[in-house]
Amino acid sequence: MKKFIIWAASLLIVSFLLYFAICSYTYSEGTRSGILLKFSKKGYVFKTYEGDMNAGVLNTNVLGLTANMWHFSVIGNNKETIEALQNLEGHEVKLYYHQKIKAMPWQGETNNLVYKVEALK
Numbered sequence: 001m002k003k004f005i006i007w008a009a010s011l012l013i014v015s016f017l018l019y020f021a022i023c024s025y026t027y028s029e030g031t032r033s034g035i036l037l038k039f040s041k042k043g044y045v046f047k048t049y050e051g052d053m054n055a056g057v058l059n060t061n062v063l064g065l066t067a068n069m070w071h072f073s074v075i076g077n078n079k080e081t082i083e084a085l086q087n088l089e090g091h092e093v094k095l096y097y098h099q100k101i102k103a104m105p106w107q108g109e110t111n112n113l114v115y116k117v118e119a120l121k
Contacts (some may be wrong), residue, residue: 003073004020005011005109011020019096022035022102022104023100023103024100025100025101026099026100027054027099027100027101027111028098028099029096029097029098030096030097031094031095031096032053032055032070032072032094032095033092033093033095033120034055034068034092034093035053035090035093036051036052036053036056036085036088036090036091036093037051037052037053037054037069037089038051038052038089039052039085039089042109045105046105046106048073048074048106048107049082049108050072050073050074050108050109050110051073051074051085051114052068052070052071052072053069053070053093053095054068055068055069055070056068061103071109071110071112072095073107073108073111073112073113074106074113074116075098075113075115076113081083081114081116081117084117086113088119089119091119092118092119092120093117093118093120094119094120095114096115096116096117097113097114097115098113098115099111099112100111100113
């Protein structure tokens with residue numbers, strides 16, 4: 001029984017470390033530009049900053065134009081980025097981001113983690 005408990009605990013620790021390594025891996029990074037439509041702080045346990053940006057028209061269909069919505073979260077409590085996003089709501093912006101394979105719950109609801117913003121004219 002003692003060997004089983006040690007084996008199970010070891011498996012649990014290795015699984016957690018593997019999950020943490022996967023969540024820390026940056027799949028891609030880059031920029032996106034568009035009109036910032038929504039920015040808010042939300043969450044049940046972990047309060048994170050989330051936003052939606054219209055990155056342009058995706059395609060046309062029978063009903064009309066379809067918007068290309070891009071959802072993102074802000075990395076940590078980056079006060080400068082948070083204040084800039086709050087002030088630029090409704091304006092055209094350029095967002096710098098890292099895309100994770102899987103974001104940890106305290107990082108945000110999306111895998112797109114924004115760390116810098118600049119206003120476009």
